[in-house]
Amino acid sequence: MTEKSKDSGVRSIQRALHILLCFNWNERELTMTEITEKIGLAKSTTSRLLMTLEIEGFIKRDSSTNKYSLGHNIYYLGRVAKESMAINDVARPIMEEINKATQETINLYLLDNMESVCSFQIESQLPIRQAAKIGERSPLWAGASGRAILSGLEEKTWYQLAKELKAYTPNTVTDPDIFIDIMKSIKEKGYVISLGEKNDQVGCIASPIFDVHGKVIGSVAISGPVFRFPEDTDLFSTLIVDGAKRISRQLGYYEENSKSNNNEKGVG
Structure with a gap:
């Protein structure tokens, strides 16, 4: 195989992948014209690529509308990827980067039964440091890590949990009105800071994580x-x-996909 044919093969793969990436939550069905415009290729080239993807089960065409959508092999590979993807493994390299930049402990918390659970940790190497216990649970209203998760849930949940506030330290926010203002701020800014609220010697800043369905x-x-x-x-x-x-x-x-899902469900 010549270098020219190798380059041509790589280009075809790239173009085919670009076609697959045209689809999203907002655009689950597309016409050939729409796909052609998105990837910027001639219709003849797009048609050949679509035909190959359809034969291989990565694209399907509705014969009544002539619209294309993702095929069964994409669904299969997505299921395989989902089962293979452990969140700790995904988060680890990113957490290591933040740890290197700040020299502080970086924690991953997961939502479980309306509590935040410490799932993974990259500890600070400094002599005086904060470290959580893996598996440690806390109510969502307590501290930055829980509030960050809570910010992604429905607002009615904020008001429900505001009734449960209690003091861990003199710095803990226990006023429901102030707590709700904090939750609104998190929703707007995307992060929350807590200083000495769960432990009067510890400061924390946290941001929520969402899955493919837009759920925190x-x-x-x-x-x-x-x-x-x-x-x-x-x-x-x-x-x-x-x-x-x-x-x-x-x-x-993807944030836009999440907004689309929320609109479909009537969530404001």
Whole structure:
């Protein structure tokens, strides 16, 4: 095989993959014209690629509408990928990057039965550091990691849990009105800071993680001693929001898809 034919083969694979990536939650069926416009190829080239993808089961065509949608092999591979994808493995390299940039402990928390559960941790290497116990559970209203998860749930849940507030330390927010204001702020900014609320010596900043269906499944957090927590949290907030978004994307989450799903369900 010549280098020219190798390049042509690679190009064809790239173009076929671009066709598959044309589909999303908002556009589950597309005409050939729509696909052609999206990938910027001639109709003849698009037609050949679609025919091959259809034969191989990656695309299917509705004969009554002439619209294309993803085929059964995509569904099969998606199921395989989902079963093979452990969230800890997805999150680990991103958490390691945040740990390296901040020198603080990075935790992954998962939602389970209306509690946040510590699932994975990259510990700080500094002599004085914060470390959680793997498997440790906390109510969602307590601290940054739980509130970050709670921010992705329905607002009526915020008000329900606001009735359960109690003081862990003198710094714990126990006023329901202030708590709801905090939840609204998290929803707007994408992160939450907690200083000395669950433990008066610990500061934490966290951001929510979403799955392929747009549902909140957990949060990622930076935690460390309060005395070392920066007054200017721009670096920490940027790192934690970006990290949470990257983990979510690798789990298949796309914000526009989530909005579409919520609209379909009548969620405001």
